[in-house]
Structures are given as C-alpha cells and as structure tokens.
Amino acid sequence: MLPFSPQMSNTTRKTNTWFVVFAFIVCAYMLFGRLGGWPLIAPDEGRNAEVAREMSQSHSWLVPTYDGLTYLDKPAFYFKTIALSFSLFGESEGIARLSSALFGFSLLVMVFLFCQRMYDQRTATLAILVIATTPLFMAFSRIVIFDMSLAFFVCASILACFLAEESSEKHRAVWYLAAAAAAGIATLIKGPVGFIVPTLVMVIFNAVEGRLTVMKRAFAVRNWVVFFAIVLPWFIGLSLLRPDFPYYGIMRESVARFTTTEFHRTAPFYYYAPIIAGTFFAWSLLLPESIVAAWRGRKGWSRTDRLFIVWAVVVVIFFSISQSKLPGYILTAIVALGVLTARMFALALNKSTGRAARIVWHGTIPLLVFSMVLACLLGMIASNPEILISRFPRKQDLVELFMPTILPMALSFALVALLSVIALWTRNTKLVFVAFISFPLLLITVNYDLLAVYAESRSSRELAERISPTLEPTTELVCLECLPNGLSFYLKRFVTVITRNGSELTSNYVIFTLNSAKPWPQGVVPIEQYQQWLIARTHPIYLIAEKNHLAQLEDIAQKQGAEVVDLSSKYSAVLLPFPAGK
Incomplete structure (x- = not known):
C-alpha cells in the first residue's frame, strides 16, 4: 500500500x-x-516438461499425456507453448x-x-x-x-x-x-x-x-x-x-x-x-x-x-x-x-521530506537488522560447519552439499546491511531503493550456486545420468511405488509404475481414472498384481525402488539371481536381464 x-x-x-x-x-x-543453469525441480517441473515433450512428439495438441497416460489436470494451452519451443529450439x-x-x-x-x-x-x-x-x-x-x-x-x-x-x-x-x-x-x-x-x-x-x-x-x-x-x-x-x-x-x-x-x-x-x-x-x-x-x-x-x-x-x-x-x-x-x-x-x-520518504526510510531499519543478523549467523556457520551438522545429524549429506554456499550468502547479507546503513546515514531515497533491490540481485548472481544446489537436491537429472548407460532400448524401466520427478523427461522414455493408487504420478486426473471401474491402462500396474506381472514379462526389466522398499527389492533380486545396486541416497535398483520365471 x-x-x-x-x-x-x-x-x-x-x-x-x-x-x-x-x-x-x-x-x-x-x-x-x-x-x-539448474535441473528440473520436483514436483512440478519434471512432470510439466515431460507432458510438453510428449505433446511435441505425438502432436496431440488437445489431449495431453504424462508418461503415456492421459493428463487432464490442466488445459493444454501452456503445454503447447513449451512443446512449440521444444520443436523450434530442442529439448x-x-x-x-x-x-x-x-x-x-x-x-x-x-x-x-x-x-x-x-x-x-x-x-x-x-x-x-x-x-x-x-x-x-x-x-x-x-x-x-x-x-x-x-x-x-x-x-x-x-x-x-x-x-x-x-x-x-x-x-x-x-x-x-x-x-x-x-x-x-x-x-x-x-x-x-x-x-x-x-x-x-x-x-x-x-x-x-x-x-x-x-x-x-x-x-x-x-x-x-x-x-x-x-x-x-x-x-x-x-x-x-x-x-x-x-x-x-x-x-x-x-x-x-x-x-x-x-x-x-x-x-x-x-x-x-x-x-x-x-x-x-x-x-x-x-x-x-x-x-x-x-x-x-x-x-x-x-x-x-x-x-x-x-x-x-x-x-x-x-x-x-x-x-x-x-x-x-x-x-x-x-x-x-x-x-x-x-x-x-x-x-x-x-518529495524527500514527505510521508512516503519517511516510510521507505523506516522500512530500511528492519532490512538492516535482518541482514546483519543473517550475515552474523551465516558467518558463524561458515567458519564452524559443526554448528549446523550437530543440529541436523541425519541431514549431514544435505548440510555438506549446501555448505560451500553459506559464505557467499553471509557476504551478500553483509553487503545489504552496509547499503542499508549508508542509505539511512545519508537519508537518500535512491540508496534506500538500491538497498532493497540488492537482495534479489545478489540472490540471482553471487548466490546462484545456492539455487543450483537446491535444484540438484530436488531433481532426478543425476539419477537419470547414472541409469542411462546401463539401460538398453529393449529394457523396460519400472518404478516400484515411486516415480522420480523428471526421470521420463531426462531418459526420453516412458516409465511403468507399480502403484497402489497412482499417486506417484502426481496427477489428480490419473488417480480419478484409476478409481473408476475401468481396467487400469498399460504402464500402471496394481501393487497386488505386480509379482504375477513380473513373472509374465518377456523382456529385461530395470526395477527402481526407494530405500524403504530395499528389502522387497532384494527379495526380487535374490529370486532372479540379480544384484541390487545403489543409485543414490534415496534409490536402489536391480536389473532383471531375463524374463522372470524363464
């Protein structure tokens, strides 16, 4: 106001x-x-990009699909704009x-x-x-x-x-x-x-x-x-x-x-x-x-x-x-x-002496305090990472991932504080505006690595890069009660999902259709039928699961004489090279 x-x-x-x-x-x-500069972020980017990619490949401009399944959660207009961009400039x-x-x-x-x-x-x-x-x-x-x-x-x-x-x-x-x-x-x-x-x-x-x-x-x-x-x-x-x-x-x-x-x-x-x-x-x-x-x-x-x-x-x-x-x-x-x-x-x-000028000067005071406090806190953490690691021992890998970005953040907030002090000292409205605008400018420049690290922590690009060299064209990619967001986009292929209700696809329409009385579409396997489905396969399967399903994955691997491999701190996988039961 x-x-x-x-x-x-x-x-x-x-x-x-x-x-x-x-x-x-x-x-x-x-x-x-x-x-x-950073990978697609879960939960929306990977899915939306894949819907647009499938649209550009299939030219189905009216009915979008996600992972080969009809996706009507949103109209197609926005997907069309991305699909056209893919067609013109690549994916x-x-x-x-x-x-x-x-x-x-x-x-x-x-x-x-x-x-x-x-x-x-x-x-x-x-x-x-x-x-x-x-x-x-x-x-x-x-x-x-x-x-x-x-x-x-x-x-x-x-x-x-x-x-x-x-x-x-x-x-x-x-x-x-x-x-x-x-x-x-x-x-x-x-x-x-x-x-x-x-x-x-x-x-x-x-x-x-x-x-x-x-x-x-x-x-x-x-x-x-x-x-x-x-x-x-x-x-x-x-x-x-x-x-x-x-x-x-x-x-x-x-x-x-x-x-x-x-x-x-x-x-x-x-x-x-x-x-x-x-x-x-x-x-x-x-x-x-x-x-x-x-x-x-x-x-x-x-x-x-x-x-x-x-x-x-x-x-x-x-x-x-x-x-x-x-x-x-x-x-x-x-x-x-x-x-x-x-x-x-x-x-x-x-009007440098008016009410508006006084308000922007007053608003600079909390900006100064906020920036100084954060600069000091982040500076302490940068000099002694154990402060953060000791408070979040279960998140140590994540803390260590973000640690190189802490010092640039501290310096950025220190600069905002300095600009705020100068603006208040000189009572210069132009400098007040510079102090306010400096925070987002520093966020997208000096602290760009912070955004990139955050994106990497919420993306499946690295996972796709690990999977891709071992995945043959004839091998079916299957996820057991999971679907890493963006995996389909990065691997340029559909993923079969073993699921209880389709929630892994993050699509309300998919859940809506699965709850109807109609048979489930190809590419979605009911969890209670997955063992029979595995036995009936006639081609190799690359099966991915989260760590909380590791015992289940190891049991499948043992029965097929295969080996479970770690893909990341969250996912494991097993390659079933021969048709199950053959």
Whole structure:
C-alpha cells in the first residue's frame, strides 16, 4: 500500500531514458539469466516438461499425456507453448522454462506501458524493477509451471477492463473485447479461475467506485461471443474425446478444489500473510506502515490507485477462502503490490521530506537488522560447519552439499546491511531503493550456486545420468511405488509404475481414472498384481525402488539371481536381464 494525501497527486516527471533501458536489462537478467543453469525441480517441473515433450512428439495438441497416460489436470494451452519451443529450439531445461520467462517479461512490459499511461515514466520504471525482483515473481518466471502465463492473461484482462472505462467511446469496445479474449485464454491455461478472478476484481472495484452499472458494457453480448469462441472449441473437442472431462474439470478440479480438503492443500485463513511477507521480501518490510498511512490518506487515492488496492485485497481474500492454497495463486496480487510499492518510491523520490520518504526510510531499519543478523549467523556457520551438522545429524549429506554456499550468502547479507546503513546515514531515497533491490540481485548472481544446489537436491537429472548407460532400448524401466520427478523427461522414455493408487504420478486426473471401474491402462500396474506381472514379462526389466522398499527389492533380486545396486541416497535398483520365471 502507499501513503497518499490530496497533495500527493500523480507525478509528472520523466525519468532518464538510460535508466529505463537499464531497468529492462535488469529485468531481463532476473528472468532469463542462466535460465537453464539448474535441473528440473520436483514436483512440478519434471512432470510439466515431460507432458510438453510428449505433446511435441505425438502432436496431440488437445489431449495431453504424462508418461503415456492421459493428463487432464490442466488445459493444454501452456503445454503447447513449451512443446512449440521444444520443436523450434530442442529439448532442454532452459527451453522448457522459456515460456514462463517470456510471459513474465511480457507482463512487465504491459505493466510498464500501463503505469506510464496512468502514472508517469518514473513510476512505470520503478514498478517493473520492484516486481521483477520479487522472489515469487522471479521463481514463477524461471520454472516450468502455469502460474506466470495465467498471471499475464489475468492481468491483461483486468487492465483492459480498466482502460475501457478510461477511454473514449470509440476505443472502449476494443478494450472490452481484448479483456474478454484475455480471460478466454486464461481459462485455457488453468480453467475457470482464468475468468473468475478478473471478473471478481472488476465487479468489486466498480462497486467501490459507485459505477457498478458499467459492468453491463463488460458483459455485452459481443464480449461473450469472443470469450466462448476461444473457450468452447477446446472444451467441446476435449469432451468429445474424453467424455469424463466435463465432470472432472468442473466438479473435481474446480469446485472440489475450492470447497473441499481432498486435494491436501489446506491451510489456515491467514496462510497468505506469511507468504506475502516471504515472497514479497524485501519490499514486504514496507507494508505494515504503508498500509496504515494509505488508509489514513485514502481520500487522496486516485482511481488507478484504488484499482491496484482492490485488486490485491480481493485476490488475497478470495484464495484465503479457498480450501486449496498455494503461493502461486496470489501471483497477480504480488504484481498489484509491486505497482503500489513503486508508486510510494516515486512519491518519495519526488518529495524527500514527505510521508512516503519517511516510510521507505523506516522500512530500511528492519532490512538492516535482518541482514546483519543473517550475515552474523551465516558467518558463524561458515567458519564452524559443526554448528549446523550437530543440529541436523541425519541431514549431514544435505548440510555438506549446501555448505560451500553459506559464505557467499553471509557476504551478500553483509553487503545489504552496509547499503542499508549508508542509505539511512545519508537519508537518500535512491540508496534506500538500491538497498532493497540488492537482495534479489545478489540472490540471482553471487548466490546462484545456492539455487543450483537446491535444484540438484530436488531433481532426478543425476539419477537419470547414472541409469542411462546401463539401460538398453529393449529394457523396460519400472518404478516400484515411486516415480522420480523428471526421470521420463531426462531418459526420453516412458516409465511403468507399480502403484497402489497412482499417486506417484502426481496427477489428480490419473488417480480419478484409476478409481473408476475401468481396467487400469498399460504402464500402471496394481501393487497386488505386480509379482504375477513380473513373472509374465518377456523382456529385461530395470526395477527402481526407494530405500524403504530395499528389502522387497532384494527379495526380487535374490529370486532372479540379480544384484541390487545403489543409485543414490534415496534409490536402489536391480536389473532383471531375463524374463522372470524363464
């Protein structure tokens, strides 16, 4: 939020052109820099990349598959964008993430153009810097997941609806058509939430503005025609191919996700308070005081200010009510908060003695304290690793893996603390902004190895590299009650899964279909039938299991005269070279 007063009207100053160019270069690096520098991370990246890879190979653009099984957890639009990237540039981690990065950068461009029109160039430039250096925005721009593409079209729909009423009669219809088209594409990305969120935001915003009747123009027949022209061909076509999809997509994936706890993503109503504090860091340090000041100065809010405030509040409350909660759900609220934060910094830069300037200076104090404490703690751990190892003896391998990244982290936080001290000493708002932006910049540069090590610890790339040399084309790859995320993508082949309910495939639709009365599809073996299935095989099998199934794996190996090998600290395997029982 931000501290407006009637005297603090929209600024009109233009910022230096070179600063605008520099801002976009920084944003581009935050989103695209070393995009393929770390492996695909569980649980989403490996699965989503594999779905797109299979789509690019099969050209099945309407019905996605994962590990050869129909995958209807999400619509196909996002997978198509990755599949097209694979077709054009080849299959790799960086190319798999390219779609998210492009949508993220395009969203920044859109925000810049909107803020430049409704505020000024300085606010627009600061806005893209704040948003691009927000941990949540950075993360979802750099991983293979739907949220950033969804955020782009949801934001486009909201901004287009707002501009429609700010434009002349001649252009109003065009803006509303653009909003309807954006909502339609958002629906193709992640279902009904694609049109529910922008509709809810604009209805409540226009109600606050006392002009709820303008929604009649938003819901004009021509806008419905555009929306359904985009959504219905996909929905009808998919329903004809998969008759169970309408029930699953509407009742299970949408209604049940919002109203029930069966998806195991429940959290308290206040869940998003700490999420915002962490994923909007370090800018979140400014929120407590700025919210109070903004409310006191609410009579000075411009209409654009009210849009972003209503937007952020509505999105957070809507998903707080939902029984299913994940950080990415409030990504568009983070965008709105980023614009409001930039608005406050622009006001502080324009008036160094005003309320906005005092708030950003006050916010620098907790940044200084936080950075100093972490710098000291991490410095102590770097000089004496036993401090951490003694506290987590069962995680010693993991601690030792991260240990080389501790000292760079300590130095980074020390630098943030130093910049904070200088900013406070000089009372220079520009240096305050530099202090706040330094944390994410250091995270993606000096501390890049920390992110890479984290990704390695949650990826199956190294596992695939160990398996690949021993895996012949005629050997069937089988996982016993497990499925290392991304293994199919890295090995470019399907994996047969021995399972109780299909949960290893991390697909609600797969579980939904397995629970039906129909026979299980090829590639999924019921756990109670796996021994008979092994005996019936007529080709070699490479069987993988987690360590908690090691005794079971050793028993199978002994019966077949084979040897169990360690693949990693988590997985073991046995090669059954001859058909079982032969």
